[in-house]
Amino acid sequence: MPLLRLEGLRKTFRGRVALDGLSLRVEEGEVFGLLGPNGAGKSTAFQLLAGLLKADTGRVYLEGRQVGLDDAALRSRMGVVFQRGSLDEHLTARENLMLGARLYAVPHAQAKVRVEEMLGWMGFSDRADERVAGWSGGMRRRLELARALVHGPRILLLDEPTQGLDEASFRSFWKHLGQLRAAGGLTVLLTSHRADEAALCTRLAVLDKGKLVACDTPDALVSRVGGDIVTVEASAPEEVAAGLSEVLGVSAEVVEGRVVVEAGSGHALIPRLVEAFPAGRLASVSLRRPTLADVFLKLTGHALGADQPAEPPATRRRR
Amino acid sequence: MARGSMDVATVRVLAARDVTRFFRQPSRVIGALAQPILFWLVIGSGFQGSFRLPGAEGLGYMQYFFPGVVTMVLLFSAIFATITVIEDRKEGFLQCVLAGPGSRLSVVVGKALGASAIALLQASLFLLFAPLAGVTASSLSLPLLLSVMALTALALTAVGVSLAWWVQSSAGYHAVMSLLLIPMWVLSGAMFPVRGAGPVLQALMYVNPMRFAVEGMRRALYGDAVAASVGGAASALVEVGALGLFAVVFFALATVSVSRRP
Structure with missing residues (x-):
């Protein structure tokens, strides 16, 4: 019970x-x-x-x-x-x-x-x-x-x-x-x-x-996210995200100005990713294990740090 | 554990806390005593020469005004003690009480008892001046005085809690006070008798519950003869009964307020 x-x-x-x-x-x-x-x-x-x-x-x-x-x-x-x-x-x-x-x-x-x-x-x-x-x-x-x-x-x-x-x-x-x-x-x-x-x-x-x-x-x-999280910083993140799905066939999302890719193996993806774009297009590429913030993003489609419309505070008068 | 013992605990904790906090602010203690003395001396002696009440020629204004000032002490200390409801909300303390095991009624009773204790203490200090206002051992009825004061303090603190629960800031509470509570006091017979007022004022004064506090205190301090010559309620029973009803109604209102708003 x-x-x-x-x-x-x-x-x-x-x-x-x-x-x-x-x-x-x-x-x-x-x-x-x-x-x-x-x-x-x-x-x-x-x-x-x-x-x-x-x-x-x-x-x-x-x-x-x-x-x-x-x-x-x-x-x-x-x-x-x-x-x-x-x-x-x-x-x-x-x-x-x-x-x-x-x-x-x-x-x-x-x-x-x-x-x-x-x-x-x-x-x-x-x-x-x-x-x-x-x-x-x-x-x-x-x-x-x-x-x-x-x-x-x-x-x-x-x-x-x-x-x-x-x-x-x-x-x-x-x-x-x-x-x-x-x-x-x-x-x-x-x-x-x-x-x-x-x-x-x-x-x-x-x-x-x-x-x-x-x-x-x-x-x-x-484990619902699975694999690795590869984050790419670039001056034109939307273009990079589109290019990624076009050239490499991976789904990429832009979150808070950064391109985020969920990959089965980050190590295999990164060399291909770097070669797919001309020099200077990408500012940085990083690899990490998924966190609960990534889980939240995957489950809801938006970031954990972002604010949703505020709830009225408890001290407000109710009708 | 049973709700009853939790309610008793909540009442005790809140009442004791307010009294403790009162004594930690010496300015409140001094201000509460100095202000009514000044008020009584200045206004009382100011009107002393020009005040003549037909049928009560022996009653000077200092004497007439004295029960009104005692009521004012109760009113003001009830107001200042219940302002702590707004402070408690602002400082967050109220949350831990509302999340606690006591009922909403016990929160109201605890707050009101603490505030009433402070109000009664201040009024008792002012009453040390009663001999100067012509109160004698033979005219004084202590049981009536204590019941009237206690019921008045409880009723006024319940009014205070009901108001303070809905007001966001102490500035807002001051506005309510000067628009509602001070006029109620002025129209209670504290400053001038009902008989001499115009018909509209008379009607307002007649339905004002605070008048029973002033009339009851006048009876307790100066005796039935003086009370009858000034006019007002017919007996001590009416005054005590009306104040009791006043207290019960506002306790109910305060409890409704406290359960309706978190």
């Missing part, structure tokens, strides 16, 4: 469909990623799961039992980290964690123990009595993670958890997630538009324009 099952979750904003019947099964212990560009519907899915929005239609099952998204059983088993910070700036790190624990009715003595554990785990013990207003983005994000976990949830819900973090903070954040997973008992559900972050998930749901287009492990998704 899946820990969490979504059935036909749908949400519209003034007639515009933001999420079009999302159905998913999340198994216990997974790190499940919702992958898609901005506007694909993953933020809407997150806000529904976080209890900030109400779904138009759809059902949610927790361990096989149907629950409302605002059901206390679901809410109390979930810890949530928001993309936009949600700490209380006027309170200290310790007070923020204590507040998080008490909000979920953790008894006072137990909450104190948990708070100290979390502070120690994140390496904040000696800064616990500082107000968080002056803290860096990476530290705050880790404190948000600690607050989301302080009541001992079974499901951790993260919205773009590493958005805006530098490389060191990104690694530190995922190191802590890895330790949690190793300890067992926690299922992680996160949204991301980063291919490198998606690769760290156990399973991925790929969203595009509010619809689920694929759901599989990162390896299985990457």
Whole structure:
């Protein structure tokens, strides 16, 4: 039985469909990623799961039992980290964690123990009595993670958890997630538009324009692309793409000003490709293994980094 | 765990947080006390010489105005305490409460109780000046005063939460305040009695729920005889009942607001 099952979750904003019947099964212990560009519907899915929005239609099952998204059983088993910070700036790190624990009715003595554990785990013990207003983005994000976990949830819900973090903070954040997973008992559900972050998930749901287009492990998704990715930079990419399919019979697409070719063997293609064009036409040719960004491109026809029409923010008034 | 205990936890956390934050901003504590004193002294002594209420000749304006200023303290501190709803939304903190296990009603109650505690604290400090306004131990009814103040604070903070939930910025909230809440206070009988006003104003004052706060406080501070000579509700029961209804209606409205908008 899946820990969490979504059935036909749908949400519209003034007639515009933001999420079009999302159905998913999340198994216990997974790190499940919702992958898609901005506007694909993953933020809407997150806000529904976080209890900030109400779904138009759809059902949610927790361990096989149907629950409302605002059901206390679901809410109390979930810890949530928001993309936009949600700490209380006027309170200290310790007070923020204590507040998080008490909000979920953790008894006072137990909450104190948990708070100290979390502070120690994140390496904040000696800064616990500082107000968080002056803290860096990476530290705050880790404190948000600690607050989301302080009541001992079974499901951790993260919205773009590493958005805006530098490389060191990104690694530190995922190191802590890895330790949690190793300890067992926690299922992680996160949204991301980063291919490198998606690769760290156990399973991925790929969203595009509010619809689920694929759901599989990162390896299985990457193997759908097959072979190598050859990228060509040229001053006239459209001509080069046309020439490639004409002369070499391979299909080429222009993505963000570069010619991208999916080839069974890149090594065999590149010499022929270089000889097919006169000197000076190609600025650079590169070869790499496919990534989840390529998978996304293949599944949807557009790049993961590109923005789709923005969803209205959660703070907008609904009618 | 049961929803009930989660709701209690949410109420406690939110109320305690607002009180903690209030004491971390000393300017709020001082401003809340200094402003009504200044208001009472300046306006009160300004009108003192020219104010004569037929049927209540013994009542000076400083005395007449005093319950109105107590109501103003409750109103202003309720407003400033519920502005934190807008700040909490802007700073993102509100998200973690709404994603939490407490119901929407518990969020409203937590916010309103925290704000009411702050409002009552400020009003109590101002009430230390009551002897200067001619309140005596024999004229004072403490149980009535406390019930009127508590119900007024709860009703006004519920009004504040309902409004603040829909307003995007604290500037917008100030506009609502000066267009709606301040006129409500002026027309509550705080500054001038219903009897002397024109027919239109009289009608407005008659249906204004805030008048029951002022009238109830006047009765509690100066006794039934003074309350009757100024005019207004017939008994303490009417005043307390009306304020209770006022509070219940706005709690319901606040809860509807909070469940309708994320």
